[in-house]
Amino acid sequence: MRKSRIVGHIAAVVYPFCLVFGLYVVLHGHLTPGGGFQGGAVMATGAALMMVAGMFDEGEREIKYHHYKAIEAFGLLLFIGLAFAGILSGHGAFFRNIWANAGGWFGAPGESGSFNSGGLLPLMNLAVGVEVFGGISVILVTMIRAMKAAERGEDREDEEGEGAE
Amino acid sequence: MNTLLAFWSLHTPALAVALPLLGAMLVMLVPAERFPQLRGIVFFLAAALGAFAAINVAGQALADGACTYVFGAGPRIGGGPEATCTTFSGVPIRIYFHIDAAGALMLLVAAITSTAAALYALRSEEGSSGLTAFQPLYLLLVAGVYGMVATGDAFNFFVFLEITSLAGAALAACRIDRGLAAEAGLKYAAISSLGGLSYLVGVGLLLARHDLLNIAALSQAIQGGGPSATDYAALGLMALPLAMKAGTVPMHQWTPDTYSRAPHPVSAFLLISSQASLFGLFRVAFTLFGAPVVSTTSLGAFLAVLAALSMFVGVTMAIPQHDVKRLISHHAVSQTGYMLLGASVALAVLGDAEKTAAFGRDALAGSLFHMMNYAIYNGLLFLAAGAVVWRTGKRNLDDMGGLGRAMPVTMLCFGIGALAIAGIPPMSGFASKWVLYESVFRYSPLLAIVAMVVSLLTLASFVKVFQAMFLGPARKHLSEVKEVPLAMAFPMLLLALATIAIGLFPDVVMQRLLLPAADALLK
Amino acid sequence: MNAILTHLPFVIAVTVAIAGLAVVLWRRNLIHVLMGMSLVESAVNLFLVALGYRHDAVAPIYTGLRDGGEHVYMVLPTVQALTLTAIVIGLATTAMMLSLVIVIHRHYGTTDVRDVRRLRE
Numbered sequence A: 001m002r003k004s005r006i007v008g009h010i011a012a013v014v015y016p017f018c019l020v021f022g023l024y025v026v027l028h029g030h031l032t033p034g035g036g037f038q039g040g041a042v043m044a045t046g047a048a049l050m051m052v053a054g055m056f057d058e059g060e061r062e063i064k065y066h067h068y069k070a071i072e073a074f075g076l077l078l079f080i081g082l083a084f085a086g087i088l089s090g091h092g093a094f095f096r097n098i099w100a101n102a103g104g105w106f107g108a109p110g111e112s113g114s115f116n117s118g119g120l121l122p123l124m125n126l127a128v129g130v131e132v133f134g135g136i137s138v139i140l141v142t143m144i145r146a147m148k149a150a151e152r153g154e155d156r157e158d159e160e161g162e163g164a165e
Numbered sequence B: 001m002n003t004l005l006a007f008w009s010l011h012t013p014a015l016a017v018a019l020p021l022l023g024a025m026l027v028m029l030v031p032a033e034r035f036p037q038l039r040g041i042v043f044f045l046a047a048a049l050g051a052f053a054a055i056n057v058a059g060q061a062l063a064d065g066a067c068t069y070v071f072g073a074g075p076r077i078g079g080g081p082e083a084t085c086t087t088f089s090g091v092p093i094r095i096y097f098h099i100d101a102a103g104a105l106m107l108l109v110a111a112i113t114s115t116a117a118a119l120y121a122l123r124s125e126e127g128s129s130g131l132t133a134f135q136p137l138y139l140l141l142v143a144g145v146y147g148m149v150a151t152g153d154a155f156n157f158f159v160f161l162e163i164t165s166l167a168g169a170a171l172a173a174c175r176i177d178r179g180l181a182a183e184a185g186l187k188y189a190a191i192s193s194l195g196g197l198s199y200l201v202g203v204g205l206l207l208a209r210h211d212l213l214n215i216a217a218l219s220q221a222i223q224g225g226g227p228s229a230t231d232y233a234a235l236g237l238m239a240l241p242l243a244m245k246a247g248t249v250p251m252h253q254w255t256p257d258t259y260s261r262a263p264h265p266v267s268a269f270l271l272i273s274s275q276a277s278l279f280g281l282f283r284v285a286f287t288l289f290g291a292p293v294v295s296t297t298s299l300g301a302f303l304a305v306l307a308a309l310s311m312f313v314g315v316t317m318a319i320p321q322h323d324v325k326r327l328i329s330h331h332a333v334s335q336t337g338y339m340l341l342g343a344s345v346a347l348a349v350l351g352d353a354e355k356t357a358a359f360g361r362d363a364l365a366g367s368l369f370h371m372m373n374y375a376i377y378n379g380l381l382f383l384a385a386g387a388v389v390w391r392t393g394k395r396n397l398d399d400m401g402g403l404g405r406a407m408p409v410t411m412l413c414f415g416i417g418a419l420a421i422a423g424i425p426p427m428s429g430f431a432s433k434w435v436l437y438e439s440v441f442r443y444s445p446l447l448a449i450v451a452m453v454v455s456l457l458t459l460a461s462f463v464k465v466f467q468a469m470f471l472g473p474a475r476k477h478l479s480e481v482k483e484v485p486l487a488m489a490f491p492m493l494l495l496a497l498a499t500i501a502i503g504l505f506p507d508v509v510m511q512r513l514l515l516p517a518a519d520a521l522l523k
Numbered sequence C: 001m002n003a004i005l006t007h008l009p010f011v012i013a014v015t016v017a018i019a020g021l022a023v024v025l026w027r028r029n030l031i032h033v034l035m036g037m038s039l040v041e042s043a044v045n046l047f048l049v050a051l052g053y054r055h056d057a058v059a060p061i062y063t064g065l066r067d068g069g070e071h072v073y074m075v076l077p078t079v080q081a082l083t084l085t086a087i088v089i090g091l092a093t094t095a096m097m098l099s100l101v102i103v104i105h106r107h108y109g110t111t112d113v114r115d116v117r118r119l120r121e
Helices: A005-027 A036-052 A058-089 A121-148 B002-029 B036-064 B101-124 B131-150 B154-172 B177-210 B215-225 B229-246 B254-261 B264-294 B299-318 B324-348 B353-392 B408-422 B428-443 B445-470 B486-504 B506-522 C002-026 C030-051 C062-068 C077-108
Strands: B066-070 B096-100
Touching (some): A005 A121, A036 A121, A036 C077, A121 C077, B002 B036, B002 B066, B002 B096, B036 B066, B036 B101, B036 B506, B101 B131, B101 B353, B101 B486, B101 B506, B131 B154, B131 B264, B154 B215, B154 B254, B177 B215, B177 B229, B177 B254, B177 C030, B215 B264, B229 B264, B229 B324, B254 B264, B264 B299, B264 B324, B264 B506, B299 B324, B324 B353, B324 B428, B353 B408, B353 B428, B353 B486, B353 B506, B408 B428, B408 B486, B428 B445, B428 B486, B428 B506, C030 C077
Antiparallel strands (some): B066 B096
């Protein structure tokens, strides 16, 4: 299929807005509808748009694949690490929200509705958002690549299923 | 050091799931091409530490009767008001793990097999093309199985069920194998995702009726209030997909395809994932719905018929097979029938306290006993058969022969597994089958006779396989074949040892492990 | 009238589920089969969300209550959490199955279920 310059440039303009809006949804996940998964999906939509518009050509896609893979792994690790925070702090169980109502950053007590009130939740949302962005992009890149490389022989297929909320 | 130990013992239930998960993420971060050794170490450490934590939890649960862990709870995890997992308004809403004696049994089995298979995988999967995906997915599968067994929340069970389904399907497909493995993986994924949805609808119905998700609170609400039509519908919707995922006839077609195409260590551990589904079925039937609901249905009799069919169909399908892994997979269906048989007899007499005490309890204990033995000896069979396939590159029995001289250790291990699956005295399979025969005979002699006949057929089938693989004249194209390396032989020997040990001391296992487990389910 | 409206979501959920299952059972193209499975999944999600709905209630957002003042009901948030999780899981499953179909198509050259049964041989 021929690459359209107009589509490409419009996609490049829309891409940052997708990312910012996705990030907004992610960061306000503890206050408004939305959260990590939805925001991450919005961000990944931007990446999908770029792929469809043909802005990532063959050579570049290889790099992006590794980047997305790293982003995904980082998000997962951050999420698990935050879940471990309760155990490591010694004040609670796995998945304990140790910063809730603790004062200071993120944990202002008695201020329901303020951005600052979720304890670890905004960070966890961020982790999930980053992970979903990376994960969906990896899936998209893998699929596009598999379709493009139909004539080439064996190449491996990998999928990760994340069931965590 | 002391504080570390205190931390460990306090948090083991969570760590059993968390450590494999963390390991899966860490393994993904290590580049496979540059640091294959480091990757292997992280992989095995995560599996082994998770197994260690699981065994620890099982020990705690057996010593104290049960062990509860509330996720997201405050400082008082082990005791105090937060351990009851209620919120400020008294609604039991928190996700928690609850491990009783039955869960402890499953955790033990899963821990042993997962470690053995992981150790085996270090060598057998070395340098294979799907390795980048294999290691994280395997750890994900392990975490999912531990979670399914340990969770005390009906919806959380669904989440872990889906994690095992996804990871299992992806693992089955991770060796593309000219598309065959992908076909097997697709079949498994499609069936388990439809089954999972059915289970989810069941959970939704229960939530709508009782406004609860917590299994302990739900079972009180269901059993206390007298069964309603919604409860019956939920029972059917939850029990059937779990029976399907365990691989019972007539929903068994995926089993031979998936098991035979998965990488060898994965075949051995996918068994445990099916077992966890079967255990989920026991949980749903015994713990969640219990006597008031189940005894007014014919679920027990229905499952008993399915069990007899599974035993018979599995073994008759196995006999004509030529692909060795496919043959063992068909036997797995047949063995699942035994496990379901004991439990369905216990279900059928659940409303009758006298019969339950007379033979229902024993039937359930025998069923759990067979589950435990089967996980170990069938895992062993898959590993040993995998070792032969790995060395020779052949799956067809007609292409093998005379391998006993070249691979004596593998032959020994396969022989022990074959004797155990056929139920020959010194092995573990005999002990559990004996308990099953005795107790099932008092419910229905016909079923017990079917079980014995199937056992004979199993023996015949394995005599044939053993002869075809290891005995007879040496084949010319197999003259280069050597014994497998120690890293693969050791886990096989470990499982073989466990098979013999359980077979020699069945009474100890029965008293310490199985009767408490059966009582925990019947309570 | 009100009774019809109350039950309508469940009727629709059952209809969609049956349509999805019919597609799974009778369509021959694997992609269509996967579409059918997605339909079933959506039906289940609709069923779950409909369980927690009441017509005079607001979205279950805590801060939304402060402005409304007196006696405001919220729809049940638990089922919404369940649905979200189910959607995430469904996404992962669908993506995995689609990529398996891609692999199958590459090796077999077809996505017709009648031809995708080489394991049986």
